[in-house]
Structures are given as structure tokens and as C-alpha cells.
Amino acid sequence: MIxxxxxxxxAKCAVTQCAFNTDDACHARAITIGDGANPGCDTFFDNSQHTDSDRTAGVGACKVTDCSHNDDFECSADSIQVGKSGNSVNCLTYSARH
Ligand code: SF4
Ligand code: SF4
Structure with missing residues (x-):
């Protein structure tokens, strides 16, 4: 198995109420981002208890085919940042294809 x-x-996540967030960083093993043209964090989990893990999360999959960093349903950016955008929890590295 590979x-x-x-x-x-x-690299950074400003959504401090998420269970995977401590110290403005995401500690899930991997996260999944959005769909279509919506770069929301699918892994967001609003919870009072937070993870003890200190690993740095990776972007496991991204369904935002509208983003210029998306290649074959995966993210090809070096790193991403996540934060609030209005009422949404979004990948802030999202860049619409022109
Ligand atoms: S990137 Fe997503 S899963 Fe990770 S801490 Fe932020 S909102 Fe939570
Ligand atoms: S930068 Fe683009 S491809 Fe990468 S996770 Fe964010 S929305 Fe998806």
C-alpha cells in the first residue's frame, strides 16, 4: 500500500473553532476542499474539544475544478491558507481560472 x-x-488556518485547529494551524491528517467553484473546507468541524495532534495537515483532495491550482482533482499549490470568507470557511489560496 502506498x-x-x-x-x-x-500553512495556516484562522478558523479557531474547528476541532482540528490549534494555534492557527490545521492538524488533521489531510483535508478536503470544496466543490465546483466553492472553495469551502469540507473537513471543518465546529467543536469545543480540539485535537492534541501537532502534525501539519495536507490537502488530500480538492473538488474545486474552477481553481487554477487544481490538477486532476488535486491541489498543485505549494501550500494553502484557510480562513473565514464571509460566513464560509474557505481555501484563501483559491484562484479562479480565467
Ligand atoms: S483547514 Fe479546515 S479542517 Fe483544518 S482547522 Fe481549518 S477549518 Fe478545520
Ligand atoms: S488552492 Fe485551489 S486547488 Fe488548492 S485547495 Fe485551494 S481551491 Fe483547491
Whole structure:
């Protein structure tokens, strides 16, 4: 079995109420981002208890085919940042294809 370890890093996440967030960083093993033209964080989990993990999350999959960093349903950016955008929890590295 091969497990991918070359995922883009979640360099920062400002969504402190998420269970995977401590110290403005995401500590899930991997996250999944959005769909279509919506770059929301699918892994967001609003919870009072937070993970003890100190690993840095990777972007395991991204369904935002409208993003210029998306290649074959995966993210090809070096790293991404996640934060609030209005009422949504979004990948802030999203860049619409022209
Ligand atoms: S990137 Fe998503 S899963 Fe990770 S801490 Fe932020 S909102 Fe939560
Ligand atoms: S930068 Fe684009 S391809 Fe990468 S996770 Fe964000 S929305 Fe998806």
C-alpha cells in the first residue's frame, strides 16, 4: 500500500473553532476542499474539544475544478491558507481560472 506524503501543506488556518485547529494551524491528517467553484473546507468541524495532534495537515483532495491550482482533482499549490470568507470557511489560496 502506498500512502501519499507529498501533499500541499495547510500553512495556516484562522478558523479557531474547528476541532482540528490549534494555534492557527490545521492538524488533521489531510483535508478536503470544496466543490465546483466553492472553495469551502469540507473537513471543518465546529467543536469545543480540539485535537492534541501537532502534525501539519495536507490537502488530500480538492473538488474545486474552477481553481487554477487544481490538477486532476488535486491541489498543485505549494501550500494553502484557510480562513473565514464571509460566513464560509474557505481555501484563501483559491484562484479562479480565467
Ligand atoms: S483547514 Fe479546515 S479542517 Fe483544518 S482547522 Fe481549518 S477549518 Fe478545520
Ligand atoms: S488552492 Fe485551489 S486547488 Fe488548492 S485547495 Fe485551494 S481551491 Fe483547491
Amino acid at each position: 500512502i501519499a506524503t507529498d501533499m500541499p501543506e495547510v
